Amino acid sequence: MSSSLAIERDNIRKLFPDTFNQARKSRIKGQIIFFLILIYLIIGFFTLDVVDIPKKWKPQNAAMFVLDTYAHKDHVTMKWENPDDIKIAFEGNYRSVYGRDNLDKSIPEWFYKNSDNIGNVIEFNNEGKAILYKDRVEIVNFPKYERDFTIKLNTNGKPYVVGSENLAKDDLKGFRITENRVEFRPTLHERVQVYPKKVEIHRYSIGWKYFWFDFSSPLEPYSFFEALGLTFSKERVVPEMSNLKLFLTEIKDNEAFMHGRVWWAMLETIVMAVLGTMFATVMALPLSFLAAYNVTPIKALRFTLRRLFDTLRGIDFLIWSLIFLRAFGPGPFTGIFAIGFTDTGTLGKLYSEAIENTEKKQQEGVQSTGASKFLQHRFGIIPQILPIFVSQSLYYLESNTRGAVIIGAMGAGGIGLQFLGALGTGNDFENVAYMAILVLAVVIFMDRLSAWLRRILIGTDQLIVR
Amino acid sequence: MSKALPANLEQIEVNLKKLTNQRTRSSLLGIAILILVFFSGTLVSLEANAGSFGRGIANFFNYPRDLFIDTFEMGWKYWPRVVKYIPELITTLNIALFSTSIGFVLAVIFAIFSSRNLIRNKRVIQFTKFFMDVTRSFPTLIIAMVFLYLMGKSSLPAVIAITIHTAGALGKLFTEAIENCDGKPIEGLSSVGATWTQKIRFSVLPQVLPLFLSYGILRLEINVRESTILGFVGAGGIGEMLAALIQWNYGADVLACMFLLVGTIIALDYLSAYWRHNLIGVNQ
16 A cells, blocks of 8 residues: 555656655755754854853842742841840831831731840741840741750850751751851741841731831721721811822822822823824824825825835834933923834834725725815725724834833833832832833733724724735 | 605615714714823823923934034044944844744744644633733833843843743734634644644644744844843843943944944844745735
8 A cells, every 4th residue: 555655656756856856945945944043043042141041040139039029028126235125117117117106106916025034026927936035036936947046146246056066957957157147047938137236037928018008107007998988987087188188198109109109100101102102193194195106196205205214113212212312301202202203104104005005996986976186085095094094003002002111211201210210229129010010001901902992993903904 | 855755765864864973973082082182191291291392392403413413523433433333233133133033932832822723722722822911011121120130231131031022922923823824724634634743733834934934024123123222221232332322422422323223223124024025925
């Protein structure tokens, strides 16, 4: 059976030698291209230092970054010279200290202030405890640890773990001991550091604390919905203003998450994208008619406009925004015009191609009724290309939202700049995560919005090219 | 005239009028919304902008003029400057090309796992589609900034960011291409008992490969722009150079970099249109 097939194949091959040769040729061509790409990838691998990823990637930093995006921490600090004065502060911020006199902010329930022979107890979320005495720190009851530890200062004033010389290395896992510091960090969520001068304990909990109302807000004791409920009650939380006004201003002026500023920045970014796209559409519409050969008979004008579109598009929005940044200063106008100028080029080219690809019959039909040139275009061309116009503009609206974030980061303001600022501080990673999620949500929203508008306006949410 | 018409024709006219009115009303509503958006947007911009609009318009040509004056002062010594920045440009192109290639391969894998005609499991499709949505929606700049913070200054964050974004963006287009391809060849291969991989290799791939390559080339063009921008925030290449030059106010050098960039982008624009024309016979 198979041999007869082989004979048949040979016969066919003899009958159509060209076809078979061509197939082999194109196969060899494909293989050569494949190998060239492979060689390039290997070169790229080394020229771009991809091999260095393991060296540059610091898991500790990344873990800290990720930890900070979803958790918050409280700092407990005790100075050896004054052990009675224990400070508990949210994120170690000197403005968010618990139990300070002028604030009605009680000590958190995981901290037990005791007399010295019992010690001040800090209870972690995993039920492990750190106990602060005048002369030592005890670490007790940690899960997965069979023994408790005591950290003291030696005669030279340096911290050490009592009895560590008798312990195996495995018993001391989670400890990091250097000359001037003993650090105990069994998991990322608990951290005890003993220095010659002070003890600092970080206690992590999951979640974004003070997301709605910041540390010093009068509404802080209430949850979001409780506070929302309070806006309907007549009893004022603070005498100066109504509860509703308080509710809104407290959220807006939140010091930790800066909702007011972030949302305003987000609005700026959206305005850049929307007005930029509108500007581009309005500019490109008439120009594209002038650049289409079935509308404009003058070749020189068409050629000039085509090159104008190429130039506008070629000068990327990066360069446009640099030029406009000098002229308008930081603000939405820079973004609007940078997006508008670039997209006038892009949309102009796409529109004019769409106009050139319209069916001629309809225009001729209108012409046969004796209509003027203008009316021919109005009723012969525009109904054909309107869906394409709408589809393209809406498509660019979404990608321009991303572009507006980038322009913002380069100095035009908006959410991009806020993001850069939060990342630059090096410790407000919850804000970084908040803004990243916000940007993601807005971009996805714009994507869905433009798809929805396409669907109700032209009946399909796919991008129509022609 | 309408009196002479029979009753059913009158009804047609009434309906037509109704429809026309409805269309006019919805068009007017659309225009009203657009105008409202325009004015409120302008108000926000005026409020948020640092400089005034009028002064901005007046100053528009100042910066380009300064750049050109700087350049003309240099005379013939200018051209070596332009050549000096070509290595930086090559770094930028390298970043774009490398990450487009890797992203392309990832996108093909994603697309296969999110196409309804190749995968039966709805969960897998939904998950892959969602994953692509997320990777596509993050601006590259945000991913790159985070990795720059974690890994220090180098080109790698840009490569990672562009690769992630490319995988998502191309993956979506590839999925559409695969889902719209002709089902007959797949059926034919099924009828002779081909395996799943064979079906993809011999029926789907030949149909979609030209389209894939065309989209890939378009992406490459976009990614050259992206890698320049990421250079601006510290990922190396001509973008980083340009940012430094602007800060030092070296007008002639700034213009040299801009020329190189614009030249490259326009050249790539034509080249990609030509390649795509060869591949699939249309410009877009």
